[in-house]
Amino acid sequence: MMDIIRTKDVVYEYIRRDDEGAVTGITTAVDHVSLGIKQGDFIAILGHNGSGKSTLAKHFNAILTPEEGTVWVDGMDTLEEKNVWNVRQTAGMVFQNPDNQIIAPVVEEDVGFGPENMGVPTEEIWKRVEESLKAVGMYEFRKHSPNNLSGGQKQRVSIAGVLAMKPKCIVLDEPTAMLDPQGRREVLKAVHELNKLEGVTVILITHYMEEVTDADKVFVMDSGKVVMQGTPKQIFTLVDELKELRLDVPQPTLLAWELKKRGIPLPDGILTGEELVQAIKDLK
Amino acid sequence: MSLIVDHISYIYGKDTGTPIEALKDVSLSIPDGQFIGIIGHTGSGKSTLMQHLNGLEKASSGTIYFNGEDVYEKGYNLKNLRSKVGLVFQYPEHQLFAETVFADVCYGPKNLGLSKSDCELRAYDALRKVGFPEDLIFTSPFELSGGQKRRAAIAGVLAMKPEVLILDEPTAGLDPKGRDEILTQIKKLQKEENMTILLVSHSMEDVAEYVDRIVVLNEGKIFLDNTPKEVFRHYKELEEIGLSAPQVTYIMHDLADAGLNVRCDVTTVSEAADEIVRALSR
Numbered sequence: 001m002m003d004i005i006r007t008k009d010v011v012y013e014y015i016r017r018d019d020e021g022a023v024t025g026i027t028t029a030v031d032h033v034s035l036g037i038k039q040g041d042f043i044a045i046l047g048h049n050g051s052g053k054s055t056l057a058k059h060f061n062a063i064l065t066p067e068e069g070t071v072w073v074d075g076m077d078t079l080e081e082k083n084v085w086n087v088r089q090t091a092g093m094v095f096q097n098p099d100n101q102i103i104a105p106v107v108e109e110d111v112g113f114g115p116e117n118m119g120v121p122t123e124e125i126w127k128r129v130e131e132s133l134k135a136v137g138m139y140e141f142r143k144h145s146p147n148n149l150s151g152g153q154k155q156r157v158s159i160a161g162v163l164a165m166k167p168k169c170i171v172l173d174e175p176t177a178m179l180d181p182q183g184r185r186e187v188l189k190a191v192h193e194l195n196k197l198e199g200v201t202v203i204l205i206t207h208y209m210e211e212v213t214d215a216d217k218v219f220v221m222d223s224g225k226v227v228m229q230g231t232p233k234q235i236f237t238l239v240d241e242l243k244e245l246r247l248d249v250p251q252p253t254l255l256a257w258e259l260k261k262r263g264i265p266l267p268d269g270i271l272t273g274e275e276l277v278q279a280i281k282d283l284k
Numbered sequence: 285m286s287l288i289v290d291h292i293s294y295i296y297g298k299d300t301g302t303p304i305e306a307l308k309d310v311s312l313s314i315p316d317g318q319f320i321g322i323i324g325h326t327g328s329g330k331s332t333l334m335q336h337l338n339g340l341e342k343a344s345s346g347t348i349y350f351n352g353e354d355v356y357e358k359g360y361n362l363k364n365l366r367s368k369v370g371l372v373f374q375y376p377e378h379q380l381f382a383e384t385v386f387a388d389v390c391y392g393p394k395n396l397g398l399s400k401s402d403c404e405l406r407a408y409d410a411l412r413k414v415g416f417p418e419d420l421i422f423t424s425p426f427e428l429s430g431g432q433k434r435r436a437a438i439a440g441v442l443a444m445k446p447e448v449l450i451l452d453e454p455t456a457g458l459d460p461k462g463r464d465e466i467l468t469q470i471k472k473l474q475k476e477e478n479m480t481i482l483l484v485s486h487s488m489e490d491v492a493e494y495v496d497r498i499v500v501l502n503e504g505k506i507f508l509d510n511t512p513k514e515v516f517r518h519y520k521e522l523e524e525i526g527l528s529a530p531q532v533t534y535i536m537h538d539l540a541d542a543g544l545n546v547r548c549d550v551t552t553v554s555e556a557a558d559e560i561v562r563a564l565s566r
Binding site for chain 1: 324325326327427429430431453456457458459460461462463486488489526527528530531532534535538539542544553554556557560561564
């Protein structure tokens with residue numbers, strides 16, 4: 001199957017200038033990244049603050065375009081001006097702070113804003129609003145003011161707003177960083193359902209390792225480069241290497257690792273509490 | 285000495301027709317040198333309570349005693365309270381504004397009317413205490429990484445020499461190492477300076493790892509107030525109010541259900557490892 005997103009040797013630099021406009025420093029945020037993301041996959045991108053993951057993600061819907069190299073979204077080169085609209089429609093983006101993404105006074109109007117801007121006929125807009133809100137479990141709140149929603153609910157409205165544009169791919173940049181445990185559970189459940197039921201490709205950027213255990217593939221970034229890629233099992237076996245990169249592993253994996261250090265013969269690649277409990281049961 | 289919250293309630297929007305009671309009869313005694321975690325879902329009243337502790341909000345009823353003095357008494361010096369009870373807001377780096385990190389940290393003490401050299405001494409001291417890299421002290425705060433900005437902002441509050449430090453989600457948006465670094469530094473402030481710390485957090489794992497006591501808020505009321513072990517014993521009730529227990533606590537319960545003889549009141553990874561090894565070797 002064709003890759004929904006493909007990048008080849010992508011480079012992006014932030015250039016700092018002084019008051020006169022002279023260059024005082026250059027940070028290479030994305031450094032020759034080449035990768036492919038399969039349609040329908042659930043992808044996670046990990047990396048410490050400043051590793052370049054958000055800058056890379058912004059290339060996936062043409063908020064940024066590469067200074068060197070190429071990004072193709074559903075076969076469209078993001079550098080070509082004529083593609084920008086279609087690229088943004090193909091790959092929608094959700095950010096960290098829900099309060100910066102919701103604009104309308106009523107939930108259903110907010111969700112309808114995207115398709116309306118795309119020139120979708122009114123009847124079709126309402127159909128999409130209904131479907132999108134149902135997909136994230138927020139339909140019963142359609143007449144509410146976003147102000148009265150919890151963080152997790154607002155974030156699900158943001159996701160519905162992207163869904164209403166019928167994207168093939170949705171990029172979420174730390175969507176749970178500001179949420180309480182309940183909010184995090186809600187958002188992750190919604191995102192997983194989109195992926196499974198609607199077949200939307202999901203690209204999740206996060207600092208919470210346990211959100212990544214169900215992903216099809218994980219990319220780990222450092223200094224603008226992809227330094228590891230593989231399944232969660234393959235990645236989270238590398239506990240020491242991840243700690244080097246200022247990252248971590250899910251708590252059950254860490255516990256398994258601690259137990260192994262203390263001489264308990266557990267298998268590699270334990271990611272969840274259930275797997276750990278099963279492995280310990282198998283010992284007996 | 286200490287902070288005592290004595291039956292405070294707080295109602296806002298009284299004149300809008302739909303008044304909201306954000307705090308309902310909250311009482312809390314905060315002794316010196318304790319590290320307290322405050323948890324509760326979004327809108328449970330955590331931030332409102334914190335804003336009462338340093339006098340940014342005034343309770344509708346009840347009162348607060350700081351070091352034995354009623355802070356709502358006529359003539360009480362609220363400016364003093366605000367410098368002694370330091371509040372670090374969410375995303376404090378959004379409030380950095382000066383040309384250099386050093387100037388930014390000096391700003392607070394300068395407002396207290398201290399001499400230039402005293403301000404600078406305090407700023408150096410505060411930056412050292414948060415583990416800020418020395419070679420970056422005179423750079424612009426806008427050129428720093430997320431974790432460094434966060435430290436600079438916390439140093440700005442520490443430079444006021446507070447006795448109580450309140451931090452509202454100080455690790456939101458930081459990578460795992462950054463989270464550990466900030467929390468370890470905060471723990472050090474408690475240990476070495478005997479500072480009282482209140483940490484508002486959405487991470488049950490972080491709270492379990494670092495604090496001595498947890499206060500759980502729900503709908504403006506205190507729901508639980510006890511040690512992490514005791515609080516996370518009530519994991520089912522916590523789930524009902526939008527919270528959870530650390531993942532290891534669930535693992536211990538599952539192991540016990542599977543017939544392994546382990547204690548379930550375990551809240552950290554190292555404790556869990558010890559407990560499982562002990563149970564398996566019997």
